[in-house]
Amino acid sequence: AQSVTQLGSHVSVSEGALVLLRCNYSSSVPPYLFWYVQYPNQGLQLLLKYTTGATLVKGINGFEAEFKKSETSFHLTKPSAHMSDAAEYFCAVSDVNNNAGNMLTFGGGTRLMVKP
Amino acid sequence: NAGVMQNPRHLVRRRGQEARLRCSPMKGHSHVYWYRQLPEEGLKFMVYLQKENIIDESGMPKERFSAEFPKEGPSILRIQQVVRGDSAAYFCASSPPRQPGNTIYFGEGSWLTVV
Numbered sequence: 332a333q334s335v336t337q338l339g340s341h342v343s344v345s346e347g348a349l350v351l352l353r354c355n356y357s358s359s360v361p362p363y364l365f366w367y368v369q370y371p372n373q374g375l376q377l378l379l380k381y382t383t384g385a386t387l388v389k390g391i392n393g394f395e396a397e398f399k400k401s402e403t404s405f406h407l408t409k410p411s412a413h414m415s416d417a418a419e420y421f422c423a424v425s426d427v428n429n430n431a432g433n434m435l436t437f438g439g440g441t442r443l444m445v446k447p
Numbered sequence: 448n449a450g451v452m453q454n455p456r457h458l459v460r461r462r463g464q465e466a467r468l469r470c471s472p473m474k475g476h477s478h479v480y481w482y483r484q485l486p487e488e489g490l491k492f493m494v495y496l497q498k499e500n501i502i503d504e505s506g507m508p509k510e511r512f513s514a515e516f517p518k519e520g521p522s523i524l525r526i527q528q529v530v531r532g533d534s535a536a537y538f539c540a541s542s543p544p545r546q547p548g549n550t551i552y553f554g555e556g557s558w559l560t561v562v
Contacts, residue, residue, distance in 0.1 A: 365550075367553075373556070374538060374553040374555040374556050375490075375538065375540075375553040376553075377550055377552075380548065380550060382548030421489060425548070433478070433480075433542050433548075433549045434480060434492055434495055435490075435492070435551065437482075437490045437491070438489055440488075440489045
């Protein structure tokens, strides 16, 4: 069974500072990996995903993530935080061998707070 | 191309009543997923459906919860005899016919409050 761990349920950074949100997964084979963002009282919006190919993936809003197989990690970064980045961020995985669809297993989420 | 549409966005029910949540997938998407988000928690998979078929319901509570995706019309998540613990945000997502790594697209969610 797959699982996703997001270290730090709350992360606070100053505006302009580096954003680092951690995600580690447990899976028998490297899964497909996703980061979603959720603004208050809204649905989830895809930031980026990794399926195959280049392990450094660039997404929307200046975010990127790097798949590190040896560390079973897919940490999300942004060089300079903006106030509008304050939101909840979810890391998720799907099983490449799942013949029953693209079901996602989510981490517990990390709430990013950006201080002026 | 409209996104995943869910309604109602907010629903208040008294204990013991029924809640029906609707989801219309994106155009061209034949796969629907329902997730539940309890307060201060991540999303938990509930059920995966294709038209007229439940493919995986391993995340559905054994009682009171049911889901359908008829040939015509939206997918419906039905909760009978609601209890306070059912208060949560329920998200629907859809995707095209399966290809590995397909993105699934989420709706805005339906917030159920049981009083």
